[in-house]
Amino acid sequence: MESVKIRELVEKYWEGDTTLEEEEQLRVYFNKEEAPADLKKEAVLFRYYQSHTQFRTLDERFDNTLTQRIERKEAKQRWLTFQPVLRIAAAIVLVVLATVLFKAEWNNPATETSPVAVEDTYEDPRLAYEQTKEALLLVSSLMNEGTQHMVNLENFSEAQETVKTQIP
Amino acid sequence: MVLEEFKTRVLPVKNKLYRFALRFLNNEDEAQDVVQEVFIRAWDRREELHLYRSVEAWCMQVTRNLSLNRLKSGHYRNTQELAAGHEVQHAQSPYEQTETQDVLQMIDQLLQRLPQAQQQVLQLRDMEGYAYQEISETLEMPLAQVKVNLFRARKTLREQLTKMNAYGIGQNS
Numbered sequence: 001m002e003s004v005k006i007r008e009l010v011e012k013y014w015e016g017d018t019t020l021e022e023e024e025q026l027r028v029y030f031n032k033e034e035a036p037a038d039l040k041k042e043a044v045l046f047r048y049y050q051s052h053t054q055f056r057t058l059d060e061r062f063d064n065t066l067t068q069r070i071e072r073k074e075a076k077q078r079w080l081t082f083q084p085v086l087r088i089a090a091a092i093v094l095v096v097l098a099t100v101l102f103k104a105e106w107n108n109p110a111t112e113t114s115p116v117a118v119e120d121t122y123e124d125p126r127l128a129y130e131q132t133k134e135a136l137l138l139v140s141s142l143m144n145e146g147t148q149h150m151v152n153l154e155n156f157s158e159a160q161e162t163v164k165t166q167i168p
Numbered sequence: 169m170v171l172e173e174f175k176t177r178v179l180p181v182k183n184k185l186y187r188f189a190l191r192f193l194n195n196e197d198e199a200q201d202v203v204q205e206v207f208i209r210a211w212d213r214r215e216e217l218h219l220y221r222s223v224e225a226w227c228m229q230v231t232r233n234l235s236l237n238r239l240k241s242g243h244y245r246n247t248q249e250l251a252a253g254h255e256v257q258h259a260q261s262p263y264e265q266t267e268t269q270d271v272l273q274m275i276d277q278l279l280q281r282l283p284q285a286q287q288q289v290l291q292l293r294d295m296e297g298y299a300y301q302e303i304s305e306t307l308e309m310p311l312a313q314v315k316v317n318l319f320r321a322r323k324t325l326r327e328q329l330t331k332m333n334a335y336g337i338g339q340n341s
Contacts, residue, residue: 013322014322014323014326015319016315016318016319016322020297020299023293023294023297024297040333041326041329041330041332041333042329044271044272044275044329045275045325045329047268047272048271048272048275048276049294049295051272052187052295053183053187053295053296056183056186056187056190057183057186058182058183058186058200058203062182062200062203062204063175063179063182065204066179066204066207066208067171067175069204069208070171070174070208070211071171073208073211074171
């Protein structure tokens with residue numbers, strides 16, 4: 001671009017009279033061409049403008065953080081939207097369950113209140129008595145077998161006591 | 169609007185919002201938090217976004233409001249950490265690069281010394297390429313005031329840069 005034209009534009013720029021298009025022309029000029037000595041300060045300023053917009057930027061980490069925040073927000077929102085539906089579903093299940101139980105109770109009231117039936121296994125009382133006695137004796141013998149081990153322990157304890165009293 | 173559509177239609181404005189928030193807060197983490205919040209609010213209104221004349225203008229307004237709220241709350245961390253981060257792609261020797269970095273940082277400091285309104289107008293116009301009307305709507309500032317602020321900001325910068333030139337700073341850049 002002609003240096004005369006640039007100087008005119010620069011003067012207009014300082015007066016605040018340039019249009020956006022003219023300012024763009026200045027930006028392009030100072031970023032591409034070696035400016036004449038009397039336009040050094042303008043060159044420096046426009047280079048500052050360029051570096052400012054070029055290097056003060058946000059990278060992908062910013063985008064990722066934002067995306068994660070939005071996704072978390074959406075997940076929460078979906079849950080909040082879904083929650084009333086779940087509540088209603090739970091209420092319906094409870095009502096159905098209660099109705100079924102109530103109906104069963106109503107149709108067959110005796111099942112729950114009747115005492116537990118005990119069925120006899122022997123017809124002859126003497127035979128039943130003999131069988132019971134036999135079972136109890138078996139349990140008793142097993143318990144006696146367990147106490148036999150306790151006698152051994154008692155002997156050991158006595159021996160220990162004797163050693164303690166006899167040796168000062 | 170589904171997430172993928174949101175990402176292609178709304179998310180691309182993120183860098184403009186970030187730089188705008190930085191202008192208020194001077195802290196990268198704080199500015200990022202603000203921009204995240206802006207997008208979350210936009211997502212919450214995703215079904216109404218088509219009603220706005222410009223989604224970008226709406227996002228910029230929310231960025232401005234949230235940034236101002238942070239400033240008022242007094243909990244924000246202004247660490248003045250923004251001097252770093254300018255890099256220049258022109259082929260230069262390491263010496264020239266370092267000097268250019270220094271000059272760019274000096275301009276950054278000059279800008280930060282301007283009144284807030286002037287900084288914001290200059291940023292939206294000269295860095296983001298906004299029309300006066302868009303700036304007026306974003307900053308909720310009358311059109312005439314936008315032009316006055318821009319004129320004053322450029323005038324101060326011109327004076328300061330002329331001084332820098334007089335001391336030989338930036339001659340190699």
